[in-house]
Amino acid sequence: MRCSRVLIIGASLLMLNPFSACSKSNTKNVPETKALPENKTVTQVKAVSPEVKKAKLVYSKMSGRFKNDIQFKDDAEIESFIADLNEILEEEKTFPENDVSLFYLIDKKHNIGSDYVPAELIPVKQCSLFNVSRNDLSLRKEAYDALKVLSEAALADGIKLMVSSTYRSYTYQTGLFNRYVAQDGVELAERYSARPGTSQHQLGVAVDFGSITDDWGDTKMGKWVYENAAKYGWSLSFPREYEDVTGYMWECWHFRYIGVKACRFQEKWFNNIQQYMLEFINEWNLTE
Numbered sequence: 522m523r524c525s526r527v528l529i530i531g532a533s534l535l536m537l538n539p540f541s542a543c544s545k546s547n548t549k550n551v552p553e554t555k556a557l558p559e560n561k562t563v564t565q566v567k568a569v570s571p572e573v574k575k576a577k578l579v580y581s582k583m584s585g586r587f588k589n590d591i592q593f594k595d596d597a598e599i600e601s602f603i604a605d606l607n608e609i610l611e612e613e614k615t616f617p618e619n620d621v622s623l624f625y626l627i628d629k630k631h632n633i634g635s636d637y638v639p640a641e642l643i644p645v646k647q648c649s650l651f652n653v654s655r656n657d658l659s660l661r662k663e664a665y666d667a668l669k670v671l672s673e674a675a676l677a678d679g680i681k682l683m684v685s686s687t688y689r690s691y692t693y694q695t696g697l698f699n700r701y702v703a704q705d706g707v708e709l710a711e712r713y714s715a716r717p718g719t720s721q722h723q724l725g726v727a728v729d730f731g732s733i734t735d736d737w738g739d740t741k742m743g744k745w746v747y748e749n750a751a752k753y754g755w756s757l758s759f760p761r762e763y764e765d766v767t768g769y770m771w772e773c774w775h776f777r778y779i780g781v782k783a784c785r786f787q788e789k790w791f792n793n794i795q796q797y798m799l800e801f802i803n804e805w806n807l808t809e
């Protein structure tokens with residue numbers, strides 16, 4: 522769904538900047554300030570807050586498709602966005618300090634070391650809440666706790682989730698990727714499998730549900746997860762028709778735990794595209 526908001530970043534910055542050449546020449550042509558209606562004077566000298574300036578700078582670094590999809594109509598809307606962003610950044614500060622952020626950007630351009638292992642991995646075993654496809658699964662604690670909550674909600678609706686893939690070590694991902702390359706060639710393999718060090722699975726926060734095939738999305742379980750996951754903090758990582766943004770083909774079965782607030786934030790401001798939100802947060806945190 523396309524966003525209806527319209528942002529004219531450069532233009533609004535220029536119009537509201539009282540120090541721009543344009544404003545100076547306008548002022549010169551006005552004989553006396555008192556001749557201006559009071560409300561007009563206030564509008565012209567209103568300062569742009571440092572955070573709005575920063576938001577515009579970060580926005581300018583985003584991709585062309587991001588800018589086409591995500592737009593803000595004016596500075597007031599950017600301020601509203603920043604208020605929500607600050608809540609997310611406050612939440613980020615509460616994440617455990619002995620591990621990477623739950624908003625850690627990992628994709629084809631941003632990796633993590635071969636030695637990275639989540640600080641606390643919890644085994645994911647067959648239980649009354651969910652089924653598992655194998656006995657050696659595990660998740661980072663926050664994701665494990667959230668999986669239980671999601672599973673309870675699914676059970677209440679008569680669905681027992683099937684957990685098929687969870688944390689994968691760098692070494693495991695290496696073997697998996699090499700197997701897919703041998704099977705399909707590197708070009709095709711890269712469209713559906715991450716190179717080692719670039720997989721959300723190495724972070725221990727991603728789950729593949731069900732059969733790990735496209736038709737799972739049409740099953741009762743697949744539809745339930747698609748419609749309800751975000752309420753419990755799980756976000757679809759690789760949506761349909763966003764391969765040029767995420768780097769991967771549509772994967773109806775792959776969900777990343779980012780928390781309930783971030784899911785709402787992503788839906789409200791980023792067209793529900795996880796990659797857009799994580800890229801923006803990453804750039805925001807890197808910008809002074």
Ligand SMILES: [Zn+2]
Pocket residue numbers: 686722727728729774775776
């Ligand atoms: Zn996956």
